[in-house]
Amino acid sequence: MPAAAKKNESASADTTSFAKSQLKALVERIERLEEEKKALADDIREVYGEAKANGFDTKALRAVVRMRGQEPAERQEFEAIVELYRDALGIGG
């Protein structure tokens, strides 16, 4: 495991070329994953298109999905606020 990839001061050619192939491997993994991610984004868009074709309001549908993901967190926060105010009064209060 090379310690640094930025400078090749005391490093051998082997270390450098290892860093190089390591860099290549990392970039390729990232690009592969991003490709898959993009494919999923396309799938999602397709589902919205299908929804629209069936007469659903896409914008509202997106809002519903977004809110479903937020609701639990908000609920927790709302119930935590009293506790928080107490804490905010400080240890010295």
Next chain:
Amino acid sequence: MPAAAKKNESASADTTSFAKSQLKALVERIERLEEEKKALADDIREVYGEAKANGFDTKALRAVVRMRGQEPAERQEFEAIVELYRDALGIGG
């Protein structure tokens, strides 16, 4: 008012130098505003420091401030969600 600042194709030297001084003015205004914004951020940090010095729990205090800013929005959103579900059922539903 110059139509374009990117290219000087058919433009006279006057137009160019006008675009130049206009650009300078814009940048200076932006930088001035950002300076003021940064100063306010420093002031805010100072107030938290003062709070801490008086025994308040800074983290909780930040949370309280954050929630106070969110509460009205959350309430609105929560009341809007039923409407949203209705809309999501689509015009054709």
Next chain:
Amino acid sequence: MPAAAKKNESASADTTSFAKSQLKALVERIERLEEEKKALADDIREVYGEAKANGFDTKALRAVVRMRGQEPAERQEFEAIVELYRDALGIGG
């Protein structure tokens, strides 16, 4: 697909409940896909973390990945405009 869906007259209870179950199905499909997308985003973040642990500069790494997924032409044009603006301001600042 509910059996009641055979009847699709406007404004009937059947139509409404069909729309409802259809909405439910759509939301669930979307949420499933978004879950998978999020998992991939996490994987990508992990790879960057690994890169960092091996001494790579993640900010530069991100820049390189971005550049690779980009038309050379548009990048060149962008840099040309930036240069133009810097010249107009007097390059050093």
Next chain:
Amino acid sequence: MPAAAKKNESASADTTSFAKSQLKALVERIERLEEEKKALADDIREVYGEAKANGFDTKALRAVVRMRGQEPAERQEFEAIVELYRDALGIGG
């Protein structure tokens, strides 16, 4: 500063209510400052809008402003690392 603040014995009602009013004051000061900060952020956005209306490329403009507010040294180092990575990957691809 409330008159009751003269008494500061631990756990007394006076101490608690003093802490409460102090908390209120702190929160209000912070919210006032954040309001002003937000107003400045809006102003900045407006200036960019104006620039855009006059034909400037706002993305490039933002880049220039960023560069001006940045040490030349760090920018150079960043670009050097990017170049290094690109070389390692074979510059074009």
Next chain:
DNA sequence: CCGGGAGGAGAGGTCC
């Protein structure tokens, strides 16, 4: 072609 929303990058804060 524009505006709005979603995703990503950078900045700041907290914890160790």
Next chain:
DNA sequence: GGACCTCTCCTCCCGG
């Protein structure tokens, strides 16, 4: 003081 993590801001892309 350094790493992680949240949050804000910027960018990009879709929809109108």
